[in-house]
Amino acid sequence: MRKRLSILALIALTLLGSLYAGGTQEGASDGSIEYVSMWNAGEPQAIFMETMAKQFEEETGIKVDITFAGRDVLTKIRSRLLMQDAPDLIDQDFSELSGALLKDDNVLVEPLNDFLYKTEGPEGQKQMMDLFDEHLVKLYAKDDSIYFFPYEFITSGFFYDKTLFAEHGLASPENWKEFIDINQQLTSAGVPALALDGNISFYNAYYYYWALTRVMGPGHLKDAAADASGKVWDDPGYLSAARMVYELSAGGKNFFQPGYAGSNYPAAQADWALNKSGSILCGTWIPSETKEQQVDGFEVGFYPFPEVSGGKGSSADVEAYLIGFAIPTGAKNIEGAKAFMKYISRKENAEKLAHDTINIAARRDASYPDLLTEVKPVVEHAENFHVSYDGAMQLYPEWFANVFYPADNDLVFGKITPEAFIARMKSETARYWESKK
Numbered sequence: 151m152r153k154r155l156s157i158l159a160l161i162a163l164t165l166l167g168s169l170y171a172g173g174t175q176e177g178a179s180d181g182s183i184e185y186v187s188m189w190n191a192g193e194p195q196a197i198f199m200e201t202m203a204k205q206f207e208e209e210t211g212i213k214v215d216i217t218f219a220g221r222d223v224l225t226k227i228r229s230r231l232l233m234q235d236a237p238d239l240i241d242q243d244f245s246e247l248s249g250a251l252l253k254d255d256n257v258l259v260e261p262l263n264d265f266l267y268k269t270e271g272p273e274g275q276k277q278m279m280d281l282f283d284e285h286l287v288k289l290y291a292k293d294d295s296i297y298f299f300p301y302e303f304i305t306s307g308f309f310y311d312k313t314l315f316a317e318h319g320l321a322s323p324e325n326w327k328e329f330i331d332i333n334q335q336l337t338s339a340g341v342p343a344l345a346l347d348g349n350i351s352f353y354n355a356y357y358y359y360w361a362l363t364r365v366m367g368p369g370h371l372k373d374a375a376a377d378a379s380g381k382v383w384d385d386p387g388y389l390s391a392a393r394m395v396y397e398l399s400a401g402g403k404n405f406f407q408p409g410y411a412g413s414n415y416p417a418a419q420a421d422w423a424l425n426k427s428g429s430i431l432c433g434t435w436i437p438s439e440t441k442e443q444q445v446d447g448f449e450v451g452f453y454p455f456p457e458v459s460g461g462k463g464s465s466a467d468v469e470a471y472l473i474g475f476a477i478p479t480g481a482k483n484i485e486g487a488k489a490f491m492k493y494i495s496r497k498e499n500a501e502k503l504a505h506d507t508i509n510i511a512a513r514r515d516a517s518y519p520d521l522l523t524e525v526k527p528v529v530e531h532a533e534n535f536h537v538s539y540d541g542a543m544q545l546y547p548e549w550f551a552n553v554f555y556p557a558d559n560d561l562v563f564g565k566i567t568p569e570a571f572i573a574r575m576k577s578e579t580a581r582y583w584e585s586k587k
Contacts, residue, residue, distance in 0.1 A: 181212065182212060182213040182215055182483070182486070183212060183214045183215065183238045183239060183483050183486045184217075184237040184238045184239070184482075184483075185199075185216045185237065185238065185239040185240070185487075186216075186217045186219050186223055186226070186227055186237045186239070186240050187216055187217065187218050187219060187223065187241055188219065188220065188221055188241050188243075188473075189218050190218055190221075191218040194438070194508070194509075195302075195509075196218050197506070198502065198503055198506050199216060200216065201502075202214075202490075202493065202494055203216055203490075206489075206490055206493045210489060212483075212486050212490070217237075221242075223240060223241075224250045227240060227478075231258065231478060235480070236478035236479065236480035236481050236482075237478060237481065238477065238478075238481040238482060238483045238486060238487040239475055239481070239487045239490065239491075240476055241301075241473065241475045242473070243304075243471060243538075244300070244472045244473070244474065244537075245537060245538055245539075245541075245543060245544035246544075247259070247297075247298055247476050248292070248298075249543075249544050249545070251297070251476065251478075252297060257292070257295075259297045259477060260297070260476075260477040260478070260479060261295045261297055262296050262299055262477070262488075263295055263296050265491075266279040266287070266296055266299075269488075269492070272496040272497070273496070273497060281513045281514065281515075282513065282514055283514050283535075286303070286470045286472065286512075287300060287472075289535060289536075290472065297476060298472070299474045299491045300473065301474050301495065301503065301511065302472070302473040302474065302509050302510065302511065302512055303470065303471075303472060303512045304435065304471040304472070304473065304509070304510065305433070305510075305529065306360075306431065306469050306538070307453060307454045307525070308431050308452065308454075308455065309429065309430050309432060309436055309437060309451065310322070310429040311444075311450070311451065312450070313448060314428065315332075315428075318335060318341075320332045320336070322451060322452075323453060323456050324456060324465070325456050325457045325458070325459065326364075326394065326456045326457070326458050327459070328456065330403070332428075333403070333405045333428065334403070337403070337404075341427065341428055342405070342408070342427040343406075343427070343429065344407070344428060344429055344430070345407055345410075345419060345421060345428075345430040346406050346407070346410045346430070346562075347410075347414060347415040347417060348410045348411040348413050348418075348559070348562070349413065349414050349415060350415050351555040351559055352543075353415075353432065354555075355550075355554070356431045356432070357394075357395045357398065357431065358391060358392065358395050358558050358562070359371055359542075360455040361391035361392075361394040362391040362540070363455070363463045363540060364391075364455060364461045364463040365387045365390050365391045365394070365458050365461045365462070365463065366391070366462055367467065368467055368536035369540060369541070370387065370388075371539065371540035371541075371542045372540050372541040372542045372545060372546075374388065374542075375546040375554070375579070376546065378580065378583035380575070380576040380577060380579040380580035381576070384572075388575075389572050390458075392568035392572060393568045395562060395568075396564065396567065396571075399562055399563060401564025401567070402564060407421065407426070411563040416439075418430070420440065422440070425448070431455070433471065434509065434522055435509060437450045437522060438508035438519075438521065441508065441521065450522075452525050453524075454468070454528050466531060467533070468529060468535055468536075469535070469538055470535040473512075475487075475491050497513070497516070500512075501517055504516050504519050505517075505519060508521055509522075510522060510525070549579070549582055552582070553575070553578045553579055553582050557571055557574045557575055557578065
C-alpha cells in the first residue's frame with residue numbers, strides 16, 4: 151500500500167544561496183551522494199535502488215549512501231532541513247513533495263528546468279525531457295519551474311480477475327449502468343462485487359473523487375476545497391457524485407464485502423486476490439502487492455472508473471500519480487545527484503524497474519510489466535491527465551484530512567445520505583476556512 155501522509159504544516163526554512171540548474175553525469179562531482187528514500191528496506195523499489203547505487207558507483211566512482219526512511223521521509227528529514235543539513239536526494243510521490251516543499255512562496259528544492267531541457271539524454275536524446283510525457287511532468291510545476299524528476303508512474307482504476315468475470319459471463323463495464331449491472335450479477339451469485347479496506351481513508355476517497363471527475367470533469371474537488379464560502383457545493387454535480395457513491399454503499403445496493411467499514415488493511419485486498427470479491431478500486435501497485443496471494447488462474451484485468459451518462463468527464467481523463475526525486479535546497483552534491491537521476495533513467499534501468507517492481511516506469515518508452523498490460527491502452531489513449539485526488543490532497547492537505555475524509559468515510563459506509571454529505575461539506579468547509587482567518 152502506498153501510505154499517504156497529510157502534510158499539515160510547511161517546513162520552515164530560509165533559502166540560502168543561489169539555486170543551481172543544469173549538470174550532466176560527465177560533470178558530476180566526485181565523492182558521495184546522500185539519498186534519503188521513501189522506500190522501506192526490502193521492498194522491491196528499495197532493492198532496485200540498492201542495485202542502481204552499486205552499479206552507479208562502479209561506473210562513476212561516486213558512492214550513493216542510501217537511508218530507507220519509509221513513507222514519512224519528509225517528516226523525518228524536516229529537522230535536517232531546519233538545520234541546513236539537507237541530503238542530496240530525496241524521493242516521494244509528487245503530490246507529497248509539492249505539498250511540503252513548494253507551498254506558497256517557499257521553495258525548498260532545486261529547480262530542474264536546465265537539467266531537463268539543456269542536458270542530453272542517456273542515449274543521446276536532445277534533452278532529458280524527451281524521455282517523458284512533458285505534460286505529465288509539468289502537472290507538478292510551480293510558476294513554470296519544474297522541481298521533481300520522475301521514475302515511476304501510477305494511475306488508479308478497477309482491477310479484477312478476468313477468469314472470475316468469464317466464469318460469470320461478465321465483461322468489464324464502460325459506463326455506470328453497466329457497472330451497476332455487473333455488480334448486481336456478482337452480488338446475486340454470492341460474490342461481493344467490490345472490495346474495500348474501510349480503515350484506509352484514501353482508499354475510500356477514490357470513490358467520490360472519481361465519481362465527481364466523471365460527472366463534472368477534473369478540477370472540481372480542488373475548487374470545492376478552495377471555496378471559503380462553501381457555496382461551490384451547491385452545484386448539482388457534487389450531489390450527483392455523492393449519490394453514485396451512496397448507491398454502492400451499505401445504505402444503497404450494498405456492493406462491498408460484509409463488514410467493509412471495519413475492514414483493516416490488507417484484509418479486503420487479500421480476499422480479493424482469493425476471488426472472494428469482484429473488483430477493487432486501487433492504484434497500479436495492487437497487482438504486485440497481491441501477486442503471491444492470487445489464486446491459480448488469476449488473470450489481472452483493469453478498467454477505468456466508468457463514464458456517466460451526460461457527464462463532462464470521460465475515460466480519457468486519466469490520473470497521473472508520479473513518484474520521483476527532488477534535490478533539497480542546501481544539497482552538497484547537486485551534480486552528483488543529477489548524475490544519479492540520469493543513470494536511473496537509462497532505458498535498461500527503466501525496464502528493470504518495471505520488471506523487478508511490477509510497476510510502470512515513468513520513462514514513456516519503457517515496457518509495461520505483464521500484470522499491468524491492460525493499463526497501457528488506457529494511458530496511451532488519455533486526452534487529459536490530472537493529479538491524484540484532483541489536486542485537493544496536494545494543495546489542501548489539512549482540509550482533505552480533517553474535513554473531507556470524515557464526511558467521505560460516512561458517505562462510503564452509507565451512514566449519511568448524499569444530501570447530508572453535501573450539507574456537511576458545505577458547512578464544514580466554510581467553518582474550516584473561517585478558522586484560518
